[in-house]
Amino acid sequence: MVKIAPSILSADFSRLGEEVRRVESAGADWVHVDVMDGMFVPNLTFGPTVIKHVRPYTQLPFDVHLMIVKPERYLKQFAEAGADLITVHVEASDQVRQSLDTVHVLGKGAGLSVNPETAFERAVPYLEQLELLLVMSVRPGFGGQSFMPDVMPKVREACRLKEENGYRYEIEVDGGINRHTAKICVEAGASVLVAGNALFGLADMGAEMSIWKGYEKVNSGNAL
Ligand code: DX5
Numbered sequence: 001m002v003k004i005a006p007s008i009l010s011a012d013f014s015r016l017g018e019e020v021r022r023v024e025s026a027g028a029d030w031v032h033v034d035v036m037d038g039m040f041v042p043n044l045t046f047g048p049t050v051i052k053h054v055r056p057y058t059q060l061p062f063d064v065h066l067m068i069v070k071p072e073r074y075l076k077q078f079a080e081a082g083a084d085l086i087t088v089h090v091e092a093s094d095q096v097r098q099s100l101d102t103v104h105v106l107g108k109g110a111g112l113s114v115n116p117e118t119a120f121e122r123a124v125p126y127l128e129q130l131e132l133l134l135v136m137s138v139r140p141g142f143g144g145q146s147f148m149p150d151v152m153p154k155v156r157e158a159c160r161l162k163e164e165n166g167y168r169y170e171i172e173v174d175g176g177i178n179r180h181t182a183k184i185c186v187e188a189g190a191s192v193l194v195a196g197n198a199l200f201g202l203a204d205m206g207a208e209m210s211i212w213k214g215y216e217k218v219n220s221g222n223a224l
């Protein structure tokens, strides 16, 4: 069954602790934490100190998505703040392999993300090392953007390579996920869905997530 990782980018930042509690009681699987530096993306959010303060409010794994330049500078701080999975962007540094290794040395799951305009081939050399492959379905930086269906071939290809080679990574899609686009992602082979706007506005986030969890992969037999 697909896992759901609500993005606290769409939460009420004045009540972040209560918001992650709400996510947990609604039945979410992970908490998705969007870290932005105003350089890699044109927006700023928060850093390790905020994560450390929110961490005690839930038992759910923290899936920390680093949209920052040269993330290798901060991996230790995010690990110490309570991240369980740490994802770096393939476009953000020339030290991708070292960063993934560092995340493992810190005892955390290593994720790699690809922007919509980045060729999937850029991620292929690292697939064997990953616990998580994050396929961006919007240009990172802001919640509430429209889903880009043309990234779905990356999801199908990631699925094919995983099955062929016995890789262990989850395939996560992030950006513009709602009831309709969630189905498209799961049918293509996504195993984790990130969603901000489509969930946080709802009084009953759990009911919506149950619908998404009913979707199943469709085996097209065609990778691309
Ligand atoms: C975008 C972030 C996403 C974002 C998703 O840069 O990585 O996690 O919060 O928000 P929605 O679901 O509103 O597109």
Ligand code: ZN
Residues within 6 Å of the ligand: 007, 032, 033, 034, 065, 174, 194
């Ligand atoms: Zn994200």
